[in-house]
Amino acid sequence: xxxxxxxxxxxxxxxxxxxxxxxxxxxxxxxxxxxxxxxxxxxxxxxxxxxxxxxxxxxxxxxxxxxxxxxxxxxxxxxxxxxxxxxxxxxxxxxxxxxxxxxxxxxxxxxxxxxxxxxxxxxxxxxxxxxxxxxxxxxxxxxxxxxxxxxxxxxxxxxxxxxxxxxxxxxxxxxxxxxxxxxxxxxxxxxxxxxxxxxxxxxxxxxxxxxxxxxxxxxxxxxxxxxxxxxxxxxxxxxxxxxxxxxxxxxxxxxxxxxxxxxxxxxxxxxxxxxxxxxxxxxxxxxxxxxxxxxxxxxxxxxxxxxxxxxxxxxxxxxxxxxxxxxxxxxxxxxxxxxxxxxxxxxxxxxxxxxxxxxxxxxxxxxxxxxxxxxxxxxxxxxxxxxxxxxxxxx
Ligand code: NAD
Ligand code: MG
Numbered sequence: 001x002x003x004x005x006x007x008x009x010x011x012x013x014x015x016x017x018x019x020x021x022x023x024x025x026x027x028x029x030x031x032x033x034x035x036x037x038x039x040x041x042x043x044x045x046x047x048x049x050x051x052x053x054x055x056x057x058x059x060x061x062x063x064x065x066x067x068x069x070x071x072x073x074x075x076x077x078x079x080x081x082x083x084x085x086x087x088x089x090x091x092x093x094x095x096x097x098x099x100x101x102x103x104x105x106x107x108x109x110x111x112x113x114x115x116x117x118x119x120x121x122x123x124x125x126x127x128x129x130x131x132x133x134x135x136x137x138x139x140x141x142x143x144x145x146x147x148x149x150x151x152x153x154x155x156x157x158x159x160x161x162x163x164x165x166x167x168x169x170x171x172x173x174x175x176x177x178x179x180x181x182x183x184x185x186x187x188x189x190x191x192x193x194x195x196x197x198x199x200x201x202x203x204x205x206x207x208x209x210x211x212x213x214x215x216x217x218x219x220x221x222x223x224x225x226x227x228x229x230x231x232x233x234x235x236x237x238x239x240x241x242x243x244x245x246x247x248x249x250x251x252x253x254x255x256x257x258x259x260x261x262x263x264x265x266x267x268x269x270x271x272x273x274x275x276x277x278x279x280x281x282x283x284x285x286x287x288x289x290x291x292x293x294x295x296x297x298x299x300x301x302x303x304x305x306x307x308x309x310x311x312x313x314x315x316x317x318x319x320x321x322x323x324x325x326x327x328x329x330x331x332x333x334x335x336x337x338x339x340x341x342x343x344x345x346x347x348x349x350x351x352x353x354x355x356x357x358x359x360x361x362x363x364x365x366x367x368x369x370x371x372x373x374x375x376x377x378x379x380x381x382x383x384x385x386x387x388x389x390x391x392x393x394x395x
Contacts, residue, residue, distance in 0.1 A: 004121070004281075005031045007090050009111055010102035012037035012044055014212050015125045015151065018273045019100050020047060022281055022289050030281070034090035036103075041067050048078045054095075055079050057086045087111040092118040098281075101126040102151070104214050105336050106329075106378055113137060113371070119144035123280040125151035127231045128336075132329045132378065134234035136371055148235070149280040154180045154228055155235055156276035157254035157267035168237045178238055179256040179264075180228055181248040182306065183208050185219040188249060192310050196350035200343050208251040208271045217339045221352055222306065226317020227335075230328050233321055240321045245314065247304040252294065270294050312353040316360060325367045326377045327360060333381035334359035338389065347389045358388045 006023065010016045016035075023030045036057040037044040045067055048056050056071070056078050058064040064082035071078050081090070091099050091111040099115040100123045101108055108126035113133065115122050117140050124130070130137055141148050150156050158180075159166075163173050170178075186205050187195050204216040211219070218224035229243050246256075254276075256266040269275050270292050278289035308315045313335070320327035338355040341347040347355070359381045368374045 001029075003029055003031050004098045005033045005096050006098045006100065007034040007036075007093070007096050007115075008032070008100040008102065009036050009087060009091060009108060010100075010104065010126070011035035011047055012040040013102055013104060014210060015102035015273060015277070016100070019102065019123075019277050019281070020051065022274050022278045022287065023051070025290060026281075026287055029287075033093065033096050036087055036090065038103075039063055041070070045070050045074075048076055049074060052076070053078055055081055055086075055090050057081045057083075057090055059083070059087075084110060088114045091115040092120070094118075096120060098123065100151075100277075101129065104128070104212055106132050106332060109133060109375075113140060116140040116146050116148075117144055119146045121147040121149065123149050123151050123277070127152055127227050128332055130234045131227050131230045131332045133371060133374055134230065134328065136374070138234050149283055150231075150235055151273075151276050151280055152228060152231060153251075153271070153273065153276050154255040155231060156279055157181075158232065158236060158257055160267045160279065161255070161257040161265035162236070166236075170236060170238055170242065174260045175242070175257055176260050177242050177244050177258040178232055178236060179244050179246050179258060180225060180232060181246050181251070181253050181255050182222065182225040183219065183251045184247045184249050184304070184306075185222060185224075187220050187310075188247065190310075192350075195310065196348055198349040200345065203342070203349060207249070209273070213343055214336070214339055217342060217352075218335070221313045221349070222311035223313035223317065223335050223339075223352070223356075225306070226314045226320075227332070229314075229317055230321050240318060245306045247306050249302055249304075250299060252296075252299060252301060268294060268296075313356065316353065316356055320360065323363075326363055326374070329368075329374050329378050330359050330363055330381040331356055333378045334385040337382050337385040341386075341389050346393060351389060351392060354392075355385045355388050359385050 032051040032053045034055040038059040068080040092114040098121040101112040102125040112129045203220040251271040272291045274289040278287040320331040334356040338352040
């Protein structure tokens with residue numbers, strides 16, 4: 001078997017590091033072609049020394065210069081590039097067979113889409129790509145014959161609970177509904193007032209998962225589940241009525257598929273992202289991933305309805321999906337800006353849903369015809385959200 005030739009976008013992030021952990025366990029299966037990172041020069045330096053990629057990409061020119069000189073002093077043969085076009089190039093280079101798309105946010109879209117057009121096997125962690133450009137992205141996959149495997153634990157669970165070789169027709173597969181489980185995040189039992197005054201430290205303290213800061217805040221607001229609902233719509237060709245959310249605080253059942261005959265298939269496991277990463281890296285084989293075996297004795301699994309009042313982001317995500325057009329892209333853009341402002345202590349936690357609501361109340365009436373349209377609206381929504389938040393800060 002030929003080894004897979006792998007580019008990891010966002011190698012320095014939580015998903016990137018977990019991916020390299022699995023790759024290191026199976027050196028005969030993978031050749032690392034390129035690793036990318038935004039700012040963490042030291043981390044990318046150490047990764048390059050260990051995995052010897054042909055290319056390393058840093059977003060900023062200055063960081064790339066620093067990395068280049070450190071690597072050359074250390075005798076490394078890795079070529080260092082910088083900027084967004086370099087991300088596109090290393091994601092879609094002819095040598096690459098497999099792309100791990102693990103940049104956070106819509107920033108990951110152009111390179112991930114380029115890999116989709118180039119017919120790669122795409123391991124998709126960057127859910128924002130599907131939220132912003134679901135239809136375009138899925139069209140690109142279909143046209144090129146690219147292969148798409150989910151990394152999000154819920155979507156990996158659904159993928160594993162669908163019939164092998166699922167062709168995109170849920171009805172033919174006998175599926176009634178897709179159940180996305182949600183931990184409920186660190187504020188599951190908090191009142192709306194308490195949440196309004198929550199600090200970034202409280203918001204990123206997830207009970208079950210260690211993740212990047214943005215997705216941690218999304219988990220606290222339940223926007224993460226909202227983005228996952230939209231992601232599921234595209235990955236599994238589901239209509240919004242078929243997608244349900246169930247709060248399950250222990251994060252052991254990672255999601256479920258309900259069939260018409262009453263059967264419910266689920267995937268369970270210790271909450272560790274190396275499981276869905278190894279599943280996608282090895283597919284259709286199962287790889288050892290270093291994950292502790294699941295222990296169910298005393299696990300005391302609980303389930304609750306999601307609370308749409310305390311977690312308005314979840315409802316806005318469902319509404320955006322129903323609305324279609326620009327709504328999911330605007331939802332995502334406003335959320336990215338508001339989460340960053342919250343992490344920088346420029347707005348309250350309660351301002352996140354307020355800012356998104358404001359952006360969604362000002363949607364264009366036309367429909368997007370191209371990626372350019374979507375990206376233009378993405379910038380407009382970001383600008384509008386920054387203005388909304390700075391006016392609130394002054395009030
Ligand atoms: P993270 O913040 O830990 O890492 C993000 C990575 O993207 C880093 O390598 C960073 O350098 C890079 N990056 C950030 N901004 C960039 C930009 N503008 N241009 C280029 N590179 C940039 O995030 P994460 O937790 O690893 O999440 C990555 C993606 O995976 C997100 O879309 C997230 O929703 C998804 N995801 C994460 C988890 C998890 O457990 N961490 C689970 C499911 C899905
Ligand atoms: Mg998830």
